[in-house]
Amino acid sequence: MPLIESANPADVVTPLQPLFPKVLKAAYMVAPDRQKEITDVMARHNLRIQLHENTGEFTMEAVASPFYPRLSVGLGSLERVWAAAFGYIVLFEISAEQHRKRRAGKPVGKASHIALVEATTLLNWAFVAAHEGERLPWPDAPSPSHPFPSADLMRSVETNFIAMVGWMLLHEIGHFACGHCDPVDSSEPAVPVEAHRREHEADHWAHAQMTAVADPMICRGNICSIPFALGVIAGINHRATDSHPSLANRLKKYMTDFASPLAASQPDVRATVNMTAVVPLQALIALGGTFPANLAPFPDLNGYLEWWERTME
Numbered sequence: 001m002p003l004i005e006s007a008n009p010a011d012v013v014t015p016l017q018p019l020f021p022k023v024l025k026a027a028y029m030v031a032p033d034r035q036k037e038i039t040d041v042m043a044r045h046n047l048r049i050q051l052h053e054n055t056g057e058f059t060m061e062a063v064a065s066p067f068y069p070r071l072s073v074g075l076g077s078l079e080r081v082w083a084a085a086f087g088y089i090v091l092f093e094i095s096a097e098q099h100r101k102r103r104a105g106k107p108v109g110k111a112s113h114i115a116l117v118e119a120t121t122l123l124n125w126a127f128v129a130a131h132e133g134e135r136l137p138w139p140d141a142p143s144p145s146h147p148f149p150s151a152d153l154m155r156s157v158e159t160n161f162i163a164m165v166g167w168m169l170l171h172e173i174g175h176f177a178c179g180h181c182d183p184v185d186s187s188e189p190a191v192p193v194e195a196h197r198r199e200h201e202a203d204h205w206a207h208a209q210m211t212a213v214a215d216p217m218i219c220r221g222n223i224c225s226i227p228f229a230l231g232v233i234a235g236i237n238h239r240a241t242d243s244h245p246s247l248a249n250r251l252k253k254y255m256t257d258f259a260s261p262l263a264a265s266q267p268d269v270r271a272t273v274n275m276t277a278v279v280p281l282q283a284l285i286a287l288g289g290t291f292p293a294n295l296a297p298f299p300d301l302n303g304y305l306e307w308w309e310r311t312m313e
């Protein structure tokens with residue numbers, strides 16, 4: 001039976017067109033060891049992936065329709081995820097470079113990167129689109145159809161984009177796996193405390209699939225891409241809402257329950273994941289008009305998140 005379906009993806013006009021085959025398989029690609037479990041959940045709920053041309057809010061959701069249960073994925077949202085992946089990777093590379101210089105006792109200097117202008121353009125575009133709730137025309141910037149001259153950078157962006165999409169799909173599949181979409185469960189009043197509990201539970205389910213990967217390269221990439229995925233779905237809406245906990249809260253849980261234990265025996269992974277965790281927040285600060293001349297290191301993530309919550313509220 002077809003477990004993944006989309007509405008004529010070949011007909012949809014988007015610069016992400018070349019990545020569609022991978023987008024549709026993203027949940028399997030990031031959790032190759034859990035394909036059977038994921039397939040079972042999808043089959044049990046007769047779940048399909050629906051790509052559609054949304055124009056409004058960020059759409060990546062589990063739809064518990066008795067006629068067409070699905071993972072609804074808005075193309076405008078996917079485009080923003082790719083743009084954020086590009087911007088985040090560039091900010092991450094700047095952070096990593098500055099981290100190396102600090103450790104070597106060299107002067108850090110001003111933030112620089114061959115793609116900093118493109119990264120800023122794409123991040124701005126993604127956050128304006130999120131703020132306006134519109135699917136905006138692609139800006140004058142790289143895309144999967146118009147790659148940046150650096151092939152290494154484009155490969156890195158693509159890998160992270162697929163990992164971010166994979167996590168998002170697994171989070172939505174997690175809502176089904178955890179029974180949140182069962183008829184009885186979903187008819188309960190959606191009080192914030194219960195809604196937040198479900199979000200954390202779906203996060204936990206997705207984290208568990210993506211961190212139980214034997215291939216060390218995929219596992220390491222996943223550990224570092226999850227904060228990017230959380231960051232982009234939080235977008236400009238970084239505070240807690242009735243339906244979702246705050247980004248800071250979700251990141252803290254991820255770091256405590258998954259990233260820290262996994263990184264305990266691998267110091268280089270710890271440094272990398274700490275940097276990826278703060279990149280989405282640095283991007284928000286940068287877009288707030290205070291693009292830092294150099295990106296300060298944040299070895300203490302909790303301290304940073306608390307500072308960030310105070311500053312941004």
Ligand SMILES: [Zn+2]
Pocket residue numbers: 171172175198199202
């Ligand atoms: Zn959710």
